[in-house]
Amino acid sequence: KWFKEVMKRGYYISDIFLGFRRVPHFIIAIAKEEQEKRWVIRATIDTYLFSNLVEGVRIGKTGEAYLLNAQGVFQTERRSGGHILEKDPETLQSPARGSEIKTFVQKDARGEKYLYATTWLREKDWLLVVRQERSDAFKTLSTATYLVLLVSLVGGVAIISLAFSLTARIVGRMKQADMDKRSLSEQLIRASRLAELGEMAAGFAHEINNPLQIIRSEQTLIETILSDLKDSGQIKGSKDLVELEESMDQIRLQIDRCARITQSILQFGRQSEPSFEEIDLRAWIPQVTAMISKKASVHGIKLGHEISDHIPRINGDPAQLQQVLINLLNNAMDAVLSRHGTEGGEIIVGAAKKDKGRIVIWVKDNGIGISPENLKNVFRPFFTTKPPGKGTGLGLSVCYGIIENMGGTIEVESEKGVGTTFIITLPAEG
Ligand SMILES: Nc1ncnc2c1ncn2[C@@H]1O[C@H](COP(=O)(O)OP(=O)(O)OP(=O)(O)O)[C@@H](O)[C@H]1O
Ligand SMILES: [Mg+2]
Numbered sequence: 001k002w003f004k005e006v007m008k009r010g011y012y013i014s015d016i017f018l019g020f021r022r023v024p025h026f027i028i029a030i031a032k033e034e035q036e037k038r039w040v041i042r043a044t045i046d047t048y049l050f051s052n053l054v055e056g057v058r059i060g061k062t063g064e065a066y067l068l069n070a071q072g073v074f075q076t077e078r079r080s081g082g083h084i085l086e087k088d089p090e091t092l093q094s095p096a097r098g099s100e101i102k103t104f105v106q107k108d109a110r111g112e113k114y115l116y117a118t119t120w121l122r123e124k125d126w127l128l129v130v131r132q133e134r135s136d137a138f139k140t141l142s143t144a145t146y147l148v149l150l151v152s153l154v155g156g157v158a159i160i161s162l163a164f165s166l167t168a169r170i171v172g173r174m175k176q177a178d179m180d181k182r183s184l185s186e187q188l189i190r191a192s193r194l195a196e197l198g199e200m201a202a203g204f205a206h207e208i209n210n211p212l213q214i215i216r217s218e219q220t221l222i223e224t225i226l227s228d229l230k231d232s233g234q235i236k237g238s239k240d241l242v243e244l245e246e247s248m249d250q251i252r253l254q255i256d257r258c259a260r261i262t263q264s265i266l267q268f269g270r271q272s273e274p275s276f277e278e279i280d281l282r283a284w285i286p287q288v289t290a291m292i293s294k295k296a297s298v299h300g301i302k303l304g305h306e307i308s309d310h311i312p313r314i315n316g317d318p319a320q321l322q323q324v325l326i327n328l329l330n331n332a333m334d335a336v337l338s339r340h341g342t343e344g345g346e347i348i349v350g351a352a353k354k355d356k357g358r359i360v361i362w363v364k365d366n367g368i369g370i371s372p373e374n375l376k377n378v379f380r381p382f383f384t385t386k387p388p389g390k391g392t393g394l395g396l397s398v399c400y401g402i403i404e405n406m407g408g409t410i411e412v413e414s415e416k417g418v419g420t421t422f423i424i425t426l427p428a429e430g
Contacts, residue, residue, distance in 0.1 A: 006031045006040055013124045016075040016084060019044075024084050026075075063132035068092070070125045094118050094127050105134060205262040206319055210291060212262060213326075216255045217294035223248050224298060263392070275317045278429075281351045281361065282307055284318065288325045289349055292333070300342035301333055306350035311359055312430035320402045324410075325349070327395040328363040328422050334386070335367025335420060359428040362421055369416040378412060 005012035006029045014027040029042040067075035072088045082088060089109045095102035095118060103117045113134040118127055226248065229235045285307055296303045329347065336345030344366075351361045370378060377383045379400045384393030399422075403410045408426035 002027060002029050002042070003040070005029075015069045015073070015126075018085065061133075063130065065128065065130045067121075068127045068129060070127075075126055092116060092118055092127070092129060095120065206323075208258070209262040212255060212258055213291055213295070216252075216259065217292075217298060219248070219251050219255060220298045221294065223252070263394075275319075276315050277318055279314050279316055279318055279321065281311050281314065281359070282309070284321075285325070285349055285351060285361070288322050289329065292326065292329050296333060296347070299333065299337055299345065301336055301345035301347060304346070304348045306348055306352075308350075308352040311351055311353055312428040314359060314426050314428045316406050316426065317402075321406070324399045324402050324424070325361075325363070327399050331395060331422075332363055332365035332367060332420070334391075335369070336365050337367075339366070339368040339417075353428070353430075354425060357428055357430070359426055361424040361426070364419065364421040366419040369418050369420055370412070370414040371416050375412065375414055379410075 002012045002014060010031050012027070012029045016024050016026050018024060025044050027042060027044050029040060031038060031040050062080070064079045066078040066082065068088055069075055072091065074082050074084050074086050074088060077084050078088075090106065092106065093102055093104050093116075102119070103115070105113060105115055108114050114131045115134050117130045120126070121128055226235075226244070230237065230241070235241060286305060289303055289305070293303055329349070332347045333345070336347065339345070346366045348364045349362070350364065351359060354360045374383075374385065379396050380393075381397040382393040383397075384391035386393075400410055403424055403426070406426060408424060411423045411425075412420065413423065414420040
């Protein structure tokens with residue numbers, strides 16, 4: 001019923017009723033139009049507040065005010081007898097709807113002559129009654145009229161302003177909730193689009209990245225050979241040689257640039273669902289290390305394997321796992337290079353069965369090591385100790401995400417000036 005009313009008039013105020021809480025209250029419902037959306041706010045208001053307001057009115061000794069609904073049922077208590085929700089035994093004259101105030105004299109049930117003033121509340125079909133015993137009425141009729149006006153104003157304003165401040169608050173809160181929801185769903189849409197895009201780009205970047213790494217090591221090799229030949233005097237410094245060297249610099253620069261781009265795309269797009277394939281680590285690890293073995297040998301780094309013969313197969317995404325291993329190996333190479341230069345660096349990649357259903361893979365280096373305070377942060381995105389342009393600080397956070405996704409863990413042990421070991425634990429078949 002109230003819903004129909006709200007839709008028709010924009011608001012609805014119920015009569016007072018007790019409800020299951022046995023507390024007199026009424027309902028205000030308001031429809032609000034906002035950006036093509038229609039809100040209906042429904043509030044239950046205990047009458048305590050406005051009852052006090054109306055009931056508290058005193059005029060002279062016997063003057064009082066109360067509210068009746070259209071059927072003559074008390075909506076507030078009457079001081080001189082008359083309880084809320086009971087029917088008023090007297091039938092009162094009331095002004096026609098829309099007209100102002102009616103004043104009259106009428107005998108009440110006890111035979112007492114009362115001076116009455118009645119008016120309909122503007123927003124609700126409640127009759128505001130102000131009455132006073134005739135004998136007590138020192139006041140002129142016009143004063144009573146004045147009072148009725150005042151009370152009706154106070155009462156009406158109180159109800160309406162209460163209703164509106166309440167609904168405004170509720171509307172505000174709902175709008176906020178709606179905005180939060182909308183921005184959340186926008187975020188979700190954006191995130192899923194990004195994920196899609198990222199997945200696509202990552203696949204692409206991944207394919208580009210591997211040959212790029214090979215190009216890079218070949219280029220470094222050419223540079224090394226070139227400078228060896230120059231040093232040994234097998235080729236003489238000439239204009240052509242200078243040009244060749246400049247061209248080599250350019251190639252290296254552009255390779256770096258491509259590598260940076262593909263790397264960041266890879267890291268960006270890593271949230272893709274992993275594919276699950278059976279991986280035999282005995283064959284797979286050497287395949288991956290082979291990709292960087294040239295770079296390692298160019299820099300004089302010894303790259304070794306310690307793979308147990310009896311290692312169970314694992315299930316995982318080979319592309320993602322490869323990214324993890326390459327990231328760890330790149331870090332290790334950086335670490336040994338900054339400690340040893342091109343002589344004395346050593347990296348070992350190992351794998352073994354840990355216990356039932358688990359294997360470990362480790363990457364151990366004898367590089368600069370990590371200080372205890374940095375050790376806490378190495379997996380954090382964008383944590384890097386490398387100069388700007390060299391490291392993004394994403395490598396290890398990417399590793400962490402991938403391994404976690406595979407149901408494994410990645411840990412690090414390190415001693416400054418001695419070396420570092422990254423240990424990956426993964427679920428395995430046997
Ligand atoms: N094997 C290691 N030895 C010493 N320090 C390491 C090693 N691996 C990582 N670190 C430290 O952890 C930091 C974070 O590594 P991470 O791979 O996340 O980022 P990055 O290598 O600096 O940059 P990016 O990998 O994005 O190019 C490194 O900057 C380095 O200080
Ligand atoms: Mg790194």
